[in-house]
Amino acid sequence: xxxxxxxxxxxxxxxxxxxxxxxxxxxxxxxxxxxxxxxxxxxxxxxxxxxxxxxxxxxxxxxxxxxxxxxxxxxxxxxxxxxxxxxxxxxxxxxxxxxxxxxxxxxxxxxxxxxxxxxxxxxxxxxxxxxxxxxxxxxxxxxxxxxxxxxxxxxxxxxxxxxxxxxxxxxxxxxxxxxxxxxxxxxxxxxxxxxxxxxxxxxxxxxxxxxxxxxxxxxxxxxxxxxxxxxxxxxxxxxxxxxxxxxxxxxxxxxxxxxxxxxxxxxxxxxxxxxxxxxxxxxxxxxxxxxxxxxxxxxxxxxxxxxxxxxxxxxxxxxxxxxxxxxxxxxxxxxxx
Amino acid sequence: xxxxxxxxxxxxxxxxxxxxxxxxxxxxxxxxxxxxxxxxxxxxxxxxxxxxxxxxxxxxxxxxxxxxxxxxxxxxxxxxxxxxxxxxxxxxxxxxxxxxxxxxxxxxxxxxxxxxxxxxxxxxxxxxxxxxxxxxxxxxxxxxxxxxxxxxxxxxxxxxxxxxxxxxxxxxxxxxxxxxxxxxxxxxxxxx
Numbered sequence: 001x002x003x004x005x006x007x008x009x010x011x012x013x014x015x016x017x018x019x020x021x022x023x024x025x026x027x028x029x030x031x032x033x034x035x036x037x038x039x040x041x042x043x044x045x046x047x048x049x050x051x052x053x054x055x056x057x058x059x060x061x062x063x064x065x066x067x068x069x070x071x072x073x074x075x076x077x078x079x080x081x082x083x084x085x086x087x088x089x090x091x092x093x094x095x096x097x098x099x100x101x102x103x104x105x106x107x108x109x110x111x112x113x114x115x116x117x118x119x120x121x122x123x124x125x126x127x128x129x130x131x132x133x134x135x136x137x138x139x140x141x142x143x144x145x146x147x148x149x150x151x152x153x154x155x156x157x158x159x160x161x162x163x164x165x166x167x168x169x170x171x172x173x174x175x176x177x178x179x180x181x182x183x184x185x186x187x188x189x190x191x192x193x194x195x196x197x198x199x200x201x202x203x204x205x206x207x208x209x210x211x212x213x214x215x216x217x218x219x220x221x222x223x224x225x226x227x228x229x230x231x232x233x234x235x236x237x238x239x240x241x242x243x244x245x246x247x248x249x250x251x252x253x254x255x256x257x258x259x260x261x262x263x264x265x266x267x268x269x270x271x272x273x274x275x276x277x278x279x280x281x282x283x284x285x286x287x288x289x290x291x292x293x294x295x296x297x298x299x300x301x302x303x304x305x306x307x308x309x310x311x312x313x314x315x316x317x318x319x320x321x322x323x324x325x326x327x328x329x330x331x332x333x334x335x336x337x
Numbered sequence: 338x339x340x341x342x343x344x345x346x347x348x349x350x351x352x353x354x355x356x357x358x359x360x361x362x363x364x365x366x367x368x369x370x371x372x373x374x375x376x377x378x379x380x381x382x383x384x385x386x387x388x389x390x391x392x393x394x395x396x397x398x399x400x401x402x403x404x405x406x407x408x409x410x411x412x413x414x415x416x417x418x419x420x421x422x423x424x425x426x427x428x429x430x431x432x433x434x435x436x437x438x439x440x441x442x443x444x445x446x447x448x449x450x451x452x453x454x455x456x457x458x459x460x461x462x463x464x465x466x467x468x469x470x471x472x473x474x475x476x477x478x479x480x481x482x483x484x485x486x487x488x489x490x491x492x493x494x495x496x497x498x499x500x501x502x503x504x505x506x507x508x509x510x511x512x513x514x515x516x517x518x519x520x521x522x523x524x525x526x527x528x529x
Binding site: 108109111114115137139161162163165174175176178179180181182183187188189190191192193194201202203206 | 388389391396400401428527
């Protein structure tokens with residue numbers, strides 16, 4: 001509550017944005033809510049760049065898979081898929097990732113899928129687990145785990161050793177999380193069906209590493225789910241922003257000193273990314289942003305709507321579909337001091 | 338109401354594995370612990386690694402268990418009033434396979450594999466080979482021709498030798514030998 005007061009004037013500026021005539025025109029042409037387009041202009045600072053972003057969102061993103069080394073060697077998977085006339089290509093920044101360039105059959109219906117030899121996962125969403133880099137003896141928490149793409153990837157990177165606590169509040173989504181954990185042969189995971197914010201009551205400063213793929217508007221998924229162009233209002237954004245701040249503060253409380261946290265969303269909205277980090281970094285003093293080792297996308301925004309977010313925000317990464325050919329994404333790596 | 342507890346692994350599991358697949362997994366059960374999640378009379382059993390228990394000891398165990406819905410490896414389900422009757426999970430069959438299952442194992446051909454993964458029963462003509470005996474009403478491990486695990490079935494008759502299997506194939510190729518109990522297609526059909 002106190003924090004809300006401290007940032008009230010900034011909240012008013014950020015969530016009170018009103019669209020110009022140009023934004024309304026583009027919104028009409030591409031089928032978006034006008035406030036979204038105005039924000040894209042504020043982010044990119046150039047209407048031509050905004051049009052490139054909007055055009056990029058109209059393009060098809062190639063499906064992609066992550067080979068599950070808990071169950072199969074990637075080379076063997078490559079050969080098996082090739083024998084079924086499925087054309088795949090390695091994703092340069094994802095050691096286990098492949099673009100699926102051609103498949104006559106749905107990649108979610110192959111026997112190899114049922115065997116858990118791969119997970120259908122967006123290329124950008126493979127990055128956070130690599131950045132977090134969990135090792136075999138560590139204790140890791142995934143705070144918004146369903147449907148399990150990142151949890152199962154963490155388990156893979158840990159060779160099914162150590163322990164993962166996977167938390168999911170939504171009971172219906174827990175079902176898919178359990179199913180994927182089982183299908184992928186993950187055995188080092190405990191799944192909790194609870195609100196991650198409650199964990200601070202009994203799991204404080206326990207975890208070596210924390211992954212927070214925060215619930216978000218999914219604004220980066222517009223190329224895959226065009227309905228998102230109109231389905232989220234500014235008020236939804238405001239509600240999610242508050243939740244994201246609370247979850248990141250929780251993540252910090254759960255992580256031990258010198259532990260790492262990855263904050264990520266499948267959204268390109270500054271309100272869900274840099275502004276969340278800005279509030280948190282200005283609320284607690286035991287956390288710092290670190291550079292990200294995978295060179296993809298562009299640096300985060302150090303200024304938005306005239307608000308100086310801090311030069312350290314350049315250490316985060318933004319992925320835009322029109323620049324990377326992936327779903328839109330945001331990634332930040334933090335260390336607790 | 339749901340209650341989760343951690344305890345030694347019940348010997349019921351070991352007995353079940355021995356009865357169905359003539360192999361033992363006591364070392365696995367001894368080295369680890371089991372978590373029991375009770376839903377009224379129904380009890381789910383999970384095999385939990387000892388290092389996961391380390392976490393439970395360092396925190397408020399009760400709070401953690403209250404919200405736990407899954408841990409480690411799901412082994413199966415039993416009912417309090419009939420503990421002998423275990424409903425094995427896909428994973429329990431796989432665990433038995435990894436520990437040298439010595440009976441009730443069936444290898445199917447490509448057609449049988451497809452049908453089985455769609456939840457269908459297995460005709461005797463779909464079966465390439467067996468590790469005998471196949472015992473009536475036992476749980477049978479189903480493998481494809483590469484030896485990959487496809488799931489579990491229930492034998493509808495006993496077959497004590499490969500010779501008898503071959504004879505049955507000639508006499509009655511459409512005879513349903515294995516009823517589908519659970520297969521990997523479950524992940525698509527019911528996994529959510």
